[in-house]
Amino acid sequence: MPDRRSFLSRSAAFVAAAGLGGCTDINQTEWWPRFLGSADAVNKWVERLFAGGWSLAREYSKADITPAFRANGTTSPGTDRYNALAANGFADWRLTVNGLVERPLSLSLAQLRAMPARTQITRHDCVEGWSCIGEWTGVQLARVLAMASPRPEARYCVFYCMDPMDTGGLTQTFYYETLDLVESMHPQTLLAYAMNGENLPIPHGAPVRVRAERQLGYKQPKYVERVELVASYSDIGNGNGGFWEDQGYEQWGGI
Ligand SMILES: Nc1nc2c(c(=O)[nH]1)N[C@H]1C(S)=C(S)[C@@H](COP(=O)(O)O)O[C@H]1N2
Ligand SMILES: [Mo]
Numbered sequence: 643m644p645d646r647r648s649f650l651s652r653s654a655a656f657v658a659a660a661g662l663g664g665c666t667d668i669n670q671t672e673w674w675p676r677f678l679g680s681a682d683a684v685n686k687w688v689e690r691l692f693a694g695g696w697s698l699a700r701e702y703s704k705a706d707i708t709p710a711f712r713a714n715g716t717t718s719p720g721t722d723r724y725n726a727l728a729a730n731g732f733a734d735w736r737l738t739v740n741g742l743v744e745r746p747l748s749l750s751l752a753q754l755r756a757m758p759a760r761t762q763i764t765r766h767d768c769v770e771g772w773s774c775i776g777e778w779t780g781v782q783l784a785r786v787l788a789m790a791s792p793r794p795e796a797r798y799c800v801f802y803c804m805d806p807m808d809t810g811g812l813t814q815t816f817y818y819e820t821l822d823l824v825e826s827m828h829p830q831t832l833l834a835y836a837m838n839g840e841n842l843p844i845p846h847g848a849p850v851r852v853r854a855e856r857q858l859g860y861k862q863p864k865y866v867e868r869v870e871l872v873a874s875y876s877d878i879g880n881g882n883g884g885f886w887e888d889q890g891y892e893q894w895g896g897i
Pocket of ligand 2: 767768
């Protein structure tokens, strides 16, 4: 019987064998060693590897909530447009749902709030090696997708965010991420507009962010304003399924 330790080290070996650990990009030296050293992160990845398509992420109790949930990456998009939306309580913000759908949608925050809500207390794991537990409330993405009625060719959701990212390139890039339809339709995948019982704070992605609870931190896009249904993400960004994936990180969340 393999013990837990050898199971974990075999998992790490599998990760390395899959080519996921052999990166040389300078950007990765910061978090790769810490990530591979984090049993929690490896655990979560292994859990996902062996879990069925419809397994549920663990949910916690109110007592487990981290008092000061860390904010990471963009903590405010900082653009004039975003600041104007925020100043007006996001009354003018709309969520567009388009692409491979029968009925493209444009939904206000009030419309999302009027839909049936789900609240869940879950653990967020960032690949940089930290975790926080928080309570999220929002509408299940599956409900919004059902309204839009994805076409049979649709396989992924692309989430477009309002925060510009610095890539050193000439063209402006905004954060984006993708989830496949299994992950998108999962009951714990939310368009979350509240955190710990309050309106989603700007550092955590106001007015709406994705919570996909079986996925790592970077697969939880903040400041979302458009969901596009696509057959493939090969022509989105550099074609690797997300902003960080395009910066050279392998796709951990896509399994
Ligand atoms: N739009 C956007 N979404 C994002 C990011 C970002 O920089 N911009 N960072 C990602 C990463 S790496 C993490 S760990 C989480 C952080 O979420 P938090 O700020 O609520 O802790 O958001 C993810 N989603
Ligand atoms: Mo992260």
